[in-house]
Amino acid sequence: MMQPTAEQIIETQRADWNRVAPGWEKWDRFFNEQMTFLNHRLIADARLRPGMRVLDLGSGTGYPALLAAQTVGPSGSVIGIDLAEQMVAAAERKAKRLGLTNITFHQGDVTTLPFEGNSFDAVTSRFCLMFLPDVSTSVSEIRRVLKPGGWLAAAVWSAPDKNPSISLSVEAIRTVVDLPPPDPTAPGIFRLAKPGDLSGMVEQAGFGDVSDLEFVAEWAYASAEEYYESLLDIAAPVQTLMAKLSDKQRQDVKRLMCEAANRYTHGDRLVFPFVARLVVARKPQ
Numbered sequence: 001m002m003q004p005t006a007e008q009i010i011e012t013q014r015a016d017w018n019r020v021a022p023g024w025e026k027w028d029r030f031f032n033e034q035m036t037f038l039n040h041r042l043i044a045d046a047r048l049r050p051g052m053r054v055l056d057l058g059s060g061t062g063y064p065a066l067l068a069a070q071t072v073g074p075s076g077s078v079i080g081i082d083l084a085e086q087m088v089a090a091a092e093r094k095a096k097r098l099g100l101t102n103i104t105f106h107q108g109d110v111t112t113l114p115f116e117g118n119s120f121d122a123v124t125s126r127f128c129l130m131f132l133p134d135v136s137t138s139v140s141e142i143r144r145v146l147k148p149g150g151w152l153a154a155a156v157w158s159a160p161d162k163n164p165s166i167s168l169s170v171e172a173i174r175t176v177v178d179l180p181p182p183d184p185t186a187p188g189i190f191r192l193a194k195p196g197d198l199s200g201m202v203e204q205a206g207f208g209d210v211s212d213l214e215f216v217a218e219w220a221y222a223s224a225e226e227y228y229e230s231l232l233d234i235a236a237p238v239q240t241l242m243a244k245l246s247d248k249q250r251q252d253v254k255r256l257m258c259e260a261a262n263r264y265t266h267g268d269r270l271v272f273p274f275v276a277r278l279v280v281a282r283k284p285q
């Protein structure tokens with residue numbers, strides 16, 4: 001099968017994430033309450049302080065860009081970039097609601113950053129870099145736009161077996177329909193999951209003080225139904241696979257996902273482990 005070009009990957013990503021943007025707004029409070037500690041972790045890893053100029057890559061509906069803007073304060077500023085204009089519009093609405101005037105969001109591809117060299121004090125990114133057609137070019141671009149001594153703090157997903165709330169959806173789909181084996185080099189949720197996948201590129205691009213570690217946490221749902229509904233509403237890659245199924249196959253996948261999810265019952269909730277990979281590095285002085 002022909003590999004898609006970089007332009008085709010970008011166009012597909014843009015369409016996929018635009019389609020799920022309403023789902024991200026619908027579930028915003030639910031996921032933000034469960035994931036807010038990760039924003040704080042990225043802000044700390046990027047060593048943000050008042051007055052800094054920060055770039056957030058693949059901000060989606062504003063994470064961690066909004067917290068970055070609150071942290072750098074009125075004397076600092078944040079630019080968030082995302083491919084999907086519907087995500088950008090949602091992030092802008094949130095910034096307005098929060099009364100933040102030091103943050104702007106722009107539609108664009110983070111592989112080619114439209115900024116002067118040495119122009120940001122720090123770069124953050126949460127769950128975006130594994131979707132890029134060319135991660136190493138993007139990492140070189142990040143290094144270019146960072147000021148000497150500036151930090152990059154990025155979160156990507158760790159391995160599928162450590163993230164069952166995501167992986168069991170794909171396993172359920174595989175049970176009802178033949179899927180090609182995953183291409184480990186193709187853009188996707190777990191593409192940068194292994195230690196060294198992203199940090200190796202970061203080192204290669206000339207960053208120093210590189211760390212690569214797993215961040216272990218959990219998230220909880222009131223029911224298997226809530227888990228299924230929310231995942232289908234926000235996980236663009238899963239939604240794309242589901243769209244190719246018949247109604248009967250979709251019902252089967254839902255049943256299998258809910259059965260598997262119920263194995264994570266703790267008391268009156270479903271509690272899933274989740275593990276992110278945090279890669280943090282510094283542009284040499």
Ligand SMILES: C[S@@+](CC[C@H](N)C(=O)[O-])C[C@H]1O[C@@H](n2cnc3c(N)ncnc32)[C@H](O)[C@@H]1O
Binds near residue numbers: 018057081082127132
């Ligand atoms: C899983 S969402 C994460 C959003 C947000 N950072 C968060 O953690 O809530 C991934 C985001 O990456 C964006 N994205 C994917 N490829 C991109 C690219 N090449 N350039 C810019 N954004 C991209 C998508 O549009 C989507 O909003």
